Amino acid sequence: MNRGSRLIFGIITAGIFFMLSIAVGAIATEKTEEKKDDIPKFFVPKPPPSGSFPCSKCHTYRAIDKKKRKLELSHTGITLKHAEEQRWCYDCHEGDKLRLQNGQLIDFEKSYLLCGQCHGTIFRDWKAGIHGKRTGLWDGEKVYRLCVSCHDPHQPKYKPIEPKEPPIKPADIKLKK
Structure with missing residues (x-):
């Protein structure tokens, strides 16, 4: 190969x-942009059963009463302590679905969308895996727990728990002889 041929070959190779x-950079950018989806694409388990589902079992035959009141006939175990001055049952529930602020109906399995409307920073942290519980493999299937897996949606604040006794000081440990 002469000098000119080697130069052309080097330029073509470069x-x-x-x-x-x-091309590889463009493909990597596309894959990164795909991963920036708003909602995790991981399996989310169904919410814990409430014992009062499906709602339509009873509510099909009753008139809708949107007046705030103490529940005395049904749902007596529910006490609303979650923005109770601004909210009532029908702000979040409609039939056998949940109702977003814009009126869109969603399944109970997507309750994180409902919670995320008011709790945006916590929703952001949940999506990133900072808040809440998630399990699974780093390179495989993952499970994101729903908000209602840990928080009662009607009283989401954790109830106080009794602290455990402090550990024994090493100086107070007595060895048996």
């Missing part, structure tokens, strides 16, 4: 490597 690196 050009091919340059174009391949651009």
